[in-house]
Amino acid sequence: MDPLEVNGEQPRIEGLQCEELLALEFWHAGELHESANQVYLKFAGRWHRLYFDCGIVFWRSNQEGPGGYYAEETQSEFKLRDLGGCHSVRGTILEEIRTAAMPGGSKVELLFQGGKSVVVSCIDDRSEVAW
Numbered sequence: 001m002d003p004l005e006v007n008g009e010q011p012r013i014e015g016l017q018c019e020e021l022l023a024l025e026f027w028h029a030g031e032l033h034e035s036a037n038q039v040y041l042k043f044a045g046r047w048h049r050l051y052f053d054c055g056i057v058f059w060r061s062n063q064e065g066p067g068g069y070y071a072e073e074t075q076s077e078f079k080l081r082d083l084g085g086c087h088s089v090r091g092t093i094l095e096e097i098r099t100a101a102m103p104g105g106s107k108v109e110l111l112f113q114g115g116k117s118v119v120v121s122c123i124d125d126r127s128e129v130a131w
Contacts, residue, residue: 002055002101003101004057004099004100004101004106005055005056005057005106006056006057006058006059006099007056007057007058007059008058008059008060009059010059010097010099011041011043011046011048011059011061013041013043013044013048013094013097014094014095014096014097015093015094015095016043016044016093016094017043017091017092017093017094018041018042018043018084018089018090018091018092018093018094018112019042019043019044019045019084019090019091020040020041020042020047020065020082020084020090021039021040021041021042021082021083021084021087021089021090021110021118022039022040022065022066022080022081022082022083022084023035023036023037023038023039023040023080023081023083023129024036024037024038024039024040024066024068024078024079024080024081025037025078025079025080025081026076026077026078027076027077027078027079028074028075028076028077029075033126034126034127034128035081035127035128035129036120036127036128036129037051037078037127038050038051038066038127039051039083039120039129040065040066041110042065043094046061046062046063047061047062047063047064047065047066048060048061048062049061049062049066050108050120051127052105052106052120052122052125052127053122053125054125055101055104055105055106055122055125056106057099057106057108066080067080068080083118083129087116087118087131088116089110089112089116089118092112092113092114092116093112093113094110094111094112094113095111095112095113096109096111097109097110097111098111102121102123103123104123104124105121105122105123105124105125106121106122107119107120107121107122108120108121116131117131118130118131119131
């Protein structure tokens with residue numbers, strides 16, 4: 001197993017209330033290929049983007065929120081999904097972020113107050129979200 005590699009600085013959002021948690025899904029020819037091509041987290045009014053490439057965990061911060069789009073050149077669609085609302089973590093305190101290497105990739109676990117968790121993983125260059 002390759003060692004964990006992180007590009008960018010993990011945001012210091014532990015102990016803060018989740019304002020938004022969104023996934024940018026990757027769809028091609030009407031089929032879902034990745035449930036979490038990118039994940040957007042909003043805490044204390046600031047957006048943070050989590051994504052993976054070749055098992056590397058990437059973190060980026062931004063003032064602007066995400067948007068979905070259609071990529072004409074690949075006939076692919078990137079749709080936003082409200083993970084925070086669907087899984088009742090919006091408004092909940094984020095207690096811990098755990099990042100780990102896994103065979104074929106890596107994962108980031110978001111552990112919320114009340115025992116709720118969101119796991120974003122990338123195995124063999126395919127990003128998914130689980131609960």
